[in-house]
Amino acid sequence: MLAMLVTARAADEPQKGSPLITQEKLQGELKDATIRLLDARLKAEYEKGHIPGAVWVDTKALQALARPESITNETAWASALAPLGLGADIRVVFIYDNARQHDAARVWWSLVYAGVPRVGLVDGGFDRWTKDKRPVSTEPAKVSLAQFRPQLHDKSLASRDEVGKAESNVLDARSAEEYSGERKSRTNPTAPTGHIPGARNLDSYSLVDTDGQFLDTDSIRRRFAEAGFVTDKSVIAYSAGGNRSAIAIFALERIGVPSRHYVGGFGDWIREAKRTVVQGKNPRD
Structure with a gap:
C-alpha cells in the first residue's frame, strides 16, 4: 500500500x-x-x-x-x-x-x-x-x-569553479597521503594525484574513533583549528567521491559551521584536463 x-x-x-x-x-x-x-x-x-x-x-x-x-x-x-x-x-x-x-x-x-x-x-x-x-x-x-x-x-552544493577560487575555504577530507600525492588511486593508478589548489587537509577519519563514534564537539573544533580552518566562514568539503567529505560535513554541523559539498570530489576535479593539481603538504605549493 x-x-x-x-x-x-x-x-x-x-x-x-x-x-x-x-x-x-x-x-x-x-x-x-x-x-x-x-x-x-x-x-x-x-x-x-x-x-x-x-x-x-x-x-x-x-x-x-x-x-x-x-x-x-x-x-x-x-x-x-x-x-x-x-x-x-x-x-x-x-x-x-x-x-x-x-x-x-x-x-x-x-x-x-x-x-x-x-x-x-x-x-x-x-x-x-x-x-x-x-x-x-x-x-x-x-x-x-x-x-x-x-x-x-x-544551495548546499559547490561547483568546480567555486572550489577553485582563491578565497574559498576548502577542506580536503582524504588521507594525508592522498592529499600530498604520495598515494595513487587504487581504481585508476594513472590518474593525477595531489589536491585542489588552496585546499587544506583534515582526514575525516580523525573526527571519529575506530568504532565510528564522533569526537566531542570541543575536540572537533580543535582538529579544525589545528588544520588551519577559519570556522567563522562557510567551508567547502570534498574527498575522492563524496563519502569521507560527508563525515566532515556532519562534524562541521556539530560545531555550528556552515558548509557546502563538492560532492564529485577530486575525481570530478581531475576529469577536466585544464584543472591544476598540487602535490605536497602545503595548500598551494
Whole structure:
C-alpha cells in the first residue's frame, strides 16, 4: 500500500542540527514506530544480522544519484527514497554502518540534500553494537512504500569553479597521503594525484574513533583549528567521491559551521584536463 505523499521542507532551508544518537539511547527506542532506522552496510551483511527494525538502504544507488546528470532529477530521487518508507508518521531517521561512518554519513547527506526533514546518525557502528551485546535480528523490516516528494537543497552544493577560487575555504577530507600525492588511486593508478589548489587537509577519519563514534564537539573544533580552518566562514568539503567529505560535513554541523559539498570530489576535479593539481603538504605549493 502506498503511504500518503510527503513533501520536504523548502529547498533553501537545510535542516538545523542533525541528531547524533547514542547506541544506548537507540536501544531504548527500538519500538518507537516514528523512528526510521537505516542500515547502510552491504545487503549480505544486513541479511546476516542487523539492528532490529532497521531497513536496508542501497548506498550505491544514492551515490549514483549525485552524478551531474541526475543530482537535480527529483523523479529519480523520489524513486530511490520510496522503498525507505519515509511517510508522514516518521519523525526522525537514523543511519548506521560498520565503516566509521563512511557510508552512513553519505546516506545522511543524501537524505538531507533531498529534503528529508529530520535525519541523523547512530554514534558507532554495528560491531560496537554487537560487542555491547545489544539485540540483533535477521528478520527483514517490513515497510510500506512512501511517495516522498523531494525538494532538493541545491544551495548546499559547490561547483568546480567555486572550489577553485582563491578565497574559498576548502577542506580536503582524504588521507594525508592522498592529499600530498604520495598515494595513487587504487581504481585508476594513472590518474593525477595531489589536491585542489588552496585546499587544506583534515582526514575525516580523525573526527571519529575506530568504532565510528564522533569526537566531542570541543575536540572537533580543535582538529579544525589545528588544520588551519577559519570556522567563522562557510567551508567547502570534498574527498575522492563524496563519502569521507560527508563525515566532515556532519562534524562541521556539530560545531555550528556552515558548509557546502563538492560532492564529485577530486575525481570530478581531475576529469577536466585544464584543472591544476598540487602535490605536497602545503595548500598551494
